[in-house]
Amino acid sequence: MTKLSGQVIIVTGGTQGIGEAVALHAAQAGAAGVVITGRNRERGQNVASQVDTVGTEALFVPADLGNVDECRNIVHQCNERFGRVDGLVNAAANTSRGTLEETSVEFWDLLFAINVRAPFLLIQEAARIMQRDNIAGSIVNILSVAAYCGQDNLVAYSSTKGALRTLTKNTANGLRQHRIRVNGINLGWTDTPAEHAVQGEQGSPLDWLKTAESASPFGRLIKPDDVARLCMYLLSADSGILTGSTIDYTQRVMGVYPPDTGR
Numbered sequence: 001m002t003k004l005s006g007q008v009i010i011v012t013g014g015t016q017g018i019g020e021a022v023a024l025h026a027a028q029a030g031a032a033g034v035v036i037t038g039r040n041r042e043r044g045q046n047v048a049s050q051v052d053t054v055g056t057e058a059l060f061v062p063a064d065l066g067n068v069d070e071c072r073n074i075v076h077q078c079n080e081r082f083g084r085v086d087g088l089v090n091a092a093a094n095t096s097r098g099t100l101e102e103t104s105v106e107f108w109d110l111l112f113a114i115n116v117r118a119p120f121l122l123i124q125e126a127a128r129i130m131q132r133d134n135i136a137g138s139i140v141n142i143l144s145v146a147a148y149c150g151q152d153n154l155v156a157y158s159s160t161k162g163a164l165r166t167l168t169k170n171t172a173n174g175l176r177q178h179r180i181r182v183n184g185i186n187l188g189w190t191d192t193p194a195e196h197a198v199q200g201e202q203g204s205p206l207d208w209l210k211t212a213e214s215a216s217p218f219g220r221l222i223k224p225d226d227v228a229r230l231c232m233y234l235l236s237a238d239s240g241i242l243t244g245s246t247i248d249y250t251q252r253v254m255g256v257y258p259p260d261t262g263r
Contacts, residue, residue: 004236008033008082010074010126012065012118013092015043017192018142021224022089022231023047027056029232035078037061038092057082065092065118066110075125087235088126088139090119093160095194097153097202108156115160116167123171127180136179138235141168142227143184145250165246172244181243183234188250190222217251 009026013019015038023034024047034051036058038044044060051058061077063070078085094114098107123139130137144150147165150158165184172182189195191209199208213220230249233239248254 003030004087004232005030006032007086007235008035008078008084009087009089009235010035010037010078010085010122011089011091012037012074012122013142014038014047014060015040016047017091017194018190018224018227019089019091020047021228022091023051023058024054025225025228025232026087026235027051027054027058029236031056033057033059033078033082035059035061035074035081037063037065037074039064066113068117068121071118071121072125075122075129079129084133084135085126085129086135086137088122088137089142089231089235090122090140090164091142092118093142093157095157095198097198098156099153100155102153103155108159111156111160112163115157116163119164120167123167123182127171127175127178130180131178137181138239139171139180139182140231140234141165141182141184143168143186143246145186145188145248145252145254147186148254168246169244176243181234181239181241183239183243184246185227185230185234186246186248186250187227188222188248188252189216190224190227191220192224222249222251 009031011019011023014023014036023036026034034056036047041062048058048060059081061074063074094111143165144161146154146158147161168182168184
């Protein structure tokens with residue numbers, strides 16, 4: 001099993017879905033501390049309690065990632081409680097849809113604030129502490145295969161994930177002299193609470209997941225635990241000196257022609 005013994009890990013979007021799975025897997029891998037952040041206090045405290053039960057000290061920091069000061073405060077709170085940062089997983093994202101015609105400037109700016117600016121601020125603050133303490137840390141950004149192009153109703157979202165993919169590679173290059181690794185995961189269609197909500201908003205039938213999974217090559221969609229296990233590998237010494245990589249984690253094979261119309 002991948003080990004994170006003694007490490008302190010920050011997880012955004014840690015109140016549900018992928019972030020929650022990452023927080024719990026980090027605790028099970030022996031992390032000394034896990035900082036969870038999100039807007040829902042009840043869910044955040046619940047995940048923190050689960051982490052505590054495993055035997056890892058948890059800290060829930062409520063935050064709106066659209067707010068610059070609240071983003072920086074997440075890392076500051078981690079430093080105050082634990083005195084260090086070893087890993088950061090930027091799992092939070094706004095996945096709201098919108099076509100070119102539907103996307104307003106306000107909507108565009110909101111998605112870029114949450115999906116790109118927030119990870120930038122968190123990486124910046126976390127890297128400062130890692131450099132201060134000479135920690136060979138690891139940062140994982142949750143990306144999306146939508147960064148390659150995306151559906152016509154994912155104009156802003158796809159653009160944010162493309163920007164975050166570039167930020168991942170750029171910061172990996174800039175931080176490698178400090179032995180701080182930065183990698184990303186390009187996710188395909190994933191079964192999360194946020195995806196269920198979006199499908200409901202789009203008017204999909206209640207059994208959309210059953211239909212989607214029956215049509216998938218592997219008989220299911222990606223699950224939060226799948227992503228969490230890959231994050232543990234990237235956070236740990238098991239991944240060695242791997243940095244600047246963006247891993248396609250999807251049932252599609254990108255670049256295949258003719259294109260696969262499935263997800």
